[in-house]
Amino acid sequence: MKIKHSPRLAIDSEVVLKEAVDRISQANQIGQPARRDFLRRSLTLGGLAMLTGCTLADKTSVDLALTRISRLNDEVQGWLFAPSRLAPTYPESMITRPFPFNAYYGEDEVREVEESSYRLEVTGMVADKRKWALSELRAMPQIDQITRHICVEGWSAIGKWGGVSFGSFLRHVGADLGAKYVGFKCADDYYTSIDMATALHPQTVLALTYDGQPLPPKYGFPMKLRMPTKLGYKNPKHIQAMFVTNTYPGGYWEDQGYNWFGGS
Ligand SMILES: Nc1nc2c(c(=O)[nH]1)N[C@H]1C(S)=C(S)[C@@H](COP(=O)(O)O)O[C@H]1N2
Numbered sequence: 001m002k003i004k005h006s007p008r009l010a011i012d013s014e015v016v017l018k019e020a021v022d023r024i025s026q027a028n029q030i031g032q033p034a035r036r037d038f039l040r041r042s043l044t045l046g047g048l049a050m051l052t053g054c055t056l057a058d059k060t061s062v063d064l065a066l067t068r069i070s071r072l073n074d075e076v077q078g079w080l081f082a083p084s085r086l087a088p089t090y091p092e093s094m095i096t097r098p099f100p101f102n103a104y105y106g107e108d109e110v111r112e113v114e115e116s117s118y119r120l121e122v123t124g125m126v127a128d129k130r131k132w133a134l135s136e137l138r139a140m141p142q143i144d145q146i147t148r149h150i151c152v153e154g155w156s157a158i159g160k161w162g163g164v165s166f167g168s169f170l171r172h173v174g175a176d177l178g179a180k181y182v183g184f185k186c187a188d189d190y191y192t193s194i195d196m197a198t199a200l201h202p203q204t205v206l207a208l209t210y211d212g213q214p215l216p217p218k219y220g221f222p223m224k225l226r227m228p229t230k231l232g233y234k235n236p237k238h239i240q241a242m243f244v245t246n247t248y249p250g251g252y253w254e255d256q257g258y259n260w261f262g263g264s
């Protein structure tokens with residue numbers, strides 16, 4: 001049986017798609033979670049339903065639709081991400097002092113990780129799955145950069161982080177650079193994951209220092225992943241383990257509705 005296309009429906013879905021793409025590109029110019037609210041307010045319900053194939057009959061299906069939009073947004077951001085476009089860097093004189101602390105808990109609950117027993121675990125799609133002592137990471141070539149950290153809670157600050165180029169580290173451990181994700185588990189209950197293109201970006205640093213000193217506990221000792229191309233919540237502190245995978249690992253805030261790609 002031949003499937004008939006209704007011309008009216010064809011026009012409608014084109015309009016809806018164009019609307020969605022416009023909304024997503026506008027939404028990408030504003031911060032999170034404002035982005036999610038913006039999409040919620042600006043995309044018509046019909047558009048949302050058609051785009052996501054969800055019925056929107058109740059709160060659960062609306063949330064499901066918004067999650068699908070957010071994942072579509074991840075894909076759009078992934079396409080738009082220019083692997084070699086650099087985030088702005090700043091002079092020493094512009095460093096924000098004191099640099100703000102932020103975590104899902106207060107500063108009095110900062111995790112203290114003990115240096116002598118600490119080992120970074122590297123697993124998943126990598127040739128060399130061994131554990132790393134901090135001294136071994138310090139022995140690798142170090143880079144540093146002064147960049148702006150942008151938090152979705154409405155503040156930004158300029159700081160200086162130094163450490164190992166993450167791309168060099170991934171190549172060094174024989175990571176499968178064609179894999180989709182790198183996931184991180186932290187010494188607190190935080191976890192997050194990033195796309196491989198961002199992992200390999202020249203400004204993505206496995207940061208061991210802040211402002212020329214070993215990373216203080218409040219800023220993520222013994223190491224954080226510093227990415228000036230991503231929002232604050234994508235930058236894991238107190239990294240305990242990392243893994244290369246093709247299975248979507250989500251994240252602490254991402255699983256509560258924050259956009260996964262989280263570009264800044
Ligand atoms: N392990 C861990 N990493 C984390 C968080 C956290 O709560 N735990 N919070 C994230 C958020 S929302 C921000 S804004 C930054 C804050 O980093 P800072 O303390 O260096 O300013 O860390 C990110 N990484």
Ligand SMILES: [Mo]
Nearest residue numbers: 151152232233
């Ligand atoms: Mo944040």
